[in-house]
Amino acid sequence: MLSGYEIAHGLIGGIFVGLVYALLSAGFSLTWGVTRVINLAHAAFALIGSYITLTLLELAGVDPLISILFIVPVLFILGLGMHYFMIKPTAKRTKDITSASMVLSFGLYMIVENLLVVIFKSDDRVLHSRYSDLSFHIGPISVAMTSVTSLAIAVVSLGVIYFFLNRTYTGKAVRAVWQDMDGAMLSGINVESVTAITYGLSLASAGVAGLCLVLMYSVTPYIAFSWLIYIFLIAIMGGLGSIVGVTVGGLIVGLIVSLGSVFIPFAYINLVLFVLLIVVLIVKPTGLFRR
Amino acid sequence: MMDMRNLNMLKKTIPWVIIVLLAVFPLLSPDIFFLSIGVILFMYIALGSSWNIIGGYAGYLSFGHAAFLGIGAYVVALMLINYGISPFITCLLGGLLAALFAWIVGFPVLRLKGPYFSLATLCLGLAVPVIVINLPASIYGGATGLFMPLLPVDIFVNRTIFYEIMLALAVVTTLISRWILQSKFGLGLKSIRENESTAETIGINSTRLKTMAFVLSAFLVGIIGGIYAYYRTYIHPTTVFDTNLSIQIVLMALFGGATTWQGPVIGAAILVIIDQVLITAFPGAPAEISRLVYGLILVLVIMFMPHGIMHYILNWLKSRQLEAEDQEVQKSC
Numbered sequence: 023m024l025s026g027y028e029i030a031h032g033l034i035g036g037i038f039v040g041l042v043y044a045l046l047s048a049g050f051s052l053t054w055g056v057t058r059v060i061n062l063a064h065a066a067f068a069l070i071g072s073y074i075t076l077t078l079l080e081l082a083g084v085d086p087l088i089s090i091l092f093i094v095p096v097l098f099i100l101g102l103g104m105h106y107f108m109i110k111p112t113a114k115r116t117k118d119i120t121s122a123s124m125v126l127s128f129g130l131y132m133i134v135e136n137l138l139v140v141i142f143k144s145d146d147r148v149l150h151s152r153y154s155d156l157s158f159h160i161g162p163i164s165v166a167m168t169s170v171t172s173l174a175i176a177v178v179s180l181g182v183i184y185f186f187l188n189r190t191y192t193g194k195a196v197r198a199v200w201q202d203m204d205g206a207m208l209s210g211i212n213v214e215s216v217t218a219i220t221y222g223l224s225l226a227s228a229g230v231a232g233l234c235l236v237l238m239y240s241v242t243p244y245i246a247f248s249w250l251i252y253i254f255l256i257a258i259m260g261g262l263g264s265i266v267g268v269t270v271g272g273l274i275v276g277l278i279v280s281l282g283s284v285f286i287p288f289a290y291i292n293l294v295l296f297v298l299l300i301v302v303l304i305v306k307p308t309g310l311f312r313r
Numbered sequence: 314m315m316d317m318r319n320l321n322m323l324k325k326t327i328p329w330v331i332i333v334l335l336a337v338f339p340l341l342s343p344d345i346f347f348l349s350i351g352v353i354l355f356m357y358i359a360l361g362s363s364w365n366i367i368g369g370y371a372g373y374l375s376f377g378h379a380a381f382l383g384i385g386a387y388v389v390a391l392m393l394i395n396y397g398i399s400p401f402i403t404c405l406l407g408g409l410l411a412a413l414f415a416w417i418v419g420f421p422v423l424r425l426k427g428p429y430f431s432l433a434t435l436c437l438g439l440a441v442p443v444i445v446i447n448l449p450a451s452i453y454g455g456a457t458g459l460f461m462p463l464l465p466v467d468i469f470v471n472r473t474i475f476y477e478i479m480l481a482l483a484v485v486t487t488l489i490s491r492w493i494l495q496s497k498f499g500l501g502l503k504s505i506r507e508n509e510s511t512a513e514t515i516g517i518n519s520t521r522l523k524t525m526a527f528v529l530s531a532f533l534v535g536i537i538g539g540i541y542a543y544y545r546t547y548i549h550p551t552t553v554f555d556t557n558l559s560i561q562i563v564l565m566a567l568f569g570g571a572t573t574w575q576g577p578v579i580g581a582a583i584l585v586i587i588d589q590v591l592i593t594a595f596p597g598a599p600a601e602i603s604r605l606v607y608g609l610i611l612v613l614v615i616m617f618m619p620h621g622i623m624h625y626i627l628n629w630l631k632s633r634q635l636e637a638e639d640q641e642v643q644k645s646c
Contacts, residue, residue, distance in 0.1 A: 136604045251439050
């Protein structure tokens with residue numbers, strides 16, 4: 023029989039996982055919303071964040087929290103590069119950038135994945151940090167310190183992105199471009215640089231999400247693909263470009279995954295998520311949190 | 314004028330000459346390696362042409378066609394193992410079941426437009442193998458997969474048989490795809506691609522046409538999957554339902570030019586050859602290197618030719634024709 027303990031455990035686990043997945047999906051949702059580009063390589067960039075964390079810790083003993091300072095600029099620059107050297111030249115040559123970008127970014131995904139295999143081999147890698155052996159107690163339920171840390175990072179990062187989009191001038195410009203590109207151009211917004219910044223922000227947030235994920239789970243270069251289904255579901259449920267929507271979507275998906283695995287075999291959860299995705303797409307394709 | 318007619322005759326005969334040459338190729342008793350490449354090449358041509366019916370003509374980019382391939386493969390394997398019926402017959406059943414599956418899934422999925430359809434099919438492709446792995450292992454093989462008995466002939470004859478069958482499948486699917494493009498059905502699909510709501514206002518039943526295209530595409534892919542399973546003799550959910558395979562199909566079609574019937578043929582031919590060259594060019598190097606270069610080529614091609622190769626060839630031919638006409642006009646003046 024199911025006990026209250028199991029359900030409570032599922033609930034808390036779901037919130038932890040959900041918020042990390044929300045951070046992972048935020049950037050994907052932003053680039054799709056702002057530039058109509060579906061970046062299938064998004065999860066692969068998150069994995070770059072994971073491997074940077076692992077390498078820094080193993081080679082130089084850098085604390086995972088400090089490696090954020092490396093991950094954010096590196097992935098921000100990668101994002102700018104992706105915009106200037108891949109998306110921009112492609113967008114010039116095609117009307118349907120959405121379809122082209124899916125294929126383009128799959129090529130990019132292959133490049134990143136295989137680079138990671140070449141550099142880091144395809145073994146399972148686990149992060150052993152100073153948080154690994156600690157745990158944190160909520161009543162009778164104990165939560166690993168690593169989960170608490172990644173939850174904190176995810177919440178702070180989501181907050182920073184929200185603040186950036188809603189309170190700063192550049193962030194407001196990003197939202198303006200996402201709502202109406204021509205209108206934004208007419209009101210004197212430099213759409214070009216705003217788009218570039220969106221990519222930088224998107225990949226940087228993915229990298230930080232990768233750090234959170236490597237704190238909680240073991241990783242291999244091939245794992246990125248299995249993250250994609252969560253990213254799609256959360257981005258579509260939350261409505262494109264809405265940080266609040268993505269956060270709620272992440273929580274819903276996290277709770278379904280976590281509570282679902284209490285009731286049914288874990289393998290069937292992808293199936294449940296797939297059905298859910300279809301239902302959401304048909305009932306409300308603009309997402310649950312956008313008018 | 315005479316030149317033009319000769320050119321047209323040539324254009325019609327050259328493909329058939331190539332097909333006949335390919336068909337008699339095994340008589341030269343070539344290395345088995347080349348026959349294996351042929352099987353893979355023809356399979357991708359057939360898959361690309363089938364995919365193109367829904368993905369290219371109607372513009373509904375399906376990223377989950379491996380689901381249909383896998384269904385065909387599993388039907389064939391189960392029928393052979395449990396009832397001993399030859400896969401060359403049961404592949405039709407595999408195709409029918411794949412088509413039925415496509416019809417059922419098509420109800421919700423085909424209502425989605427653009428990238429939403431692509432994402433839904435991609436997730437479908439990710440979900441189906443999970444179901445198959447968790448079906449009762451004693452019948453469906455589960456995570457160990459299914460082994461099929463080999464054809465009772467030596468390896469060369471075996472490869473030749475599959476080579477010829479795959480060649481035939483490639484030719485038939487390409488012909489079907491060409492016929493559709495030139496038919497009223499194809500025109501309807503094209504109008505859906507260009508603008509679905511406008512197509513509906515001029516009386517095109519877009520739901521019916523899309524469903525037909527999706528089901529036909531799945532049927533052909535299911536048949537190919539059945540033959541492929543017997544060729545491999547071992548199937549596993551992660552190999553026949555491989556999402557990479559789904560995406561390979563899309564890439565080959567887009568690379569060649571998805572709005573034309575020649576596109577998938579050219580795309581598959583070039584990419585399979587590049588793939589093989591890369592594998593042989595880095596002997597001893599890990600497979601990742603060749604996959605890496607392959608990804609790089611994909612990125613470059615989509616960046617510089619997002620509409621595929623055929624698009625450029627057709628434009629070039631058109632501009633040449635216009636030039637020739639111009640010159641003729643100038644001469645007559």
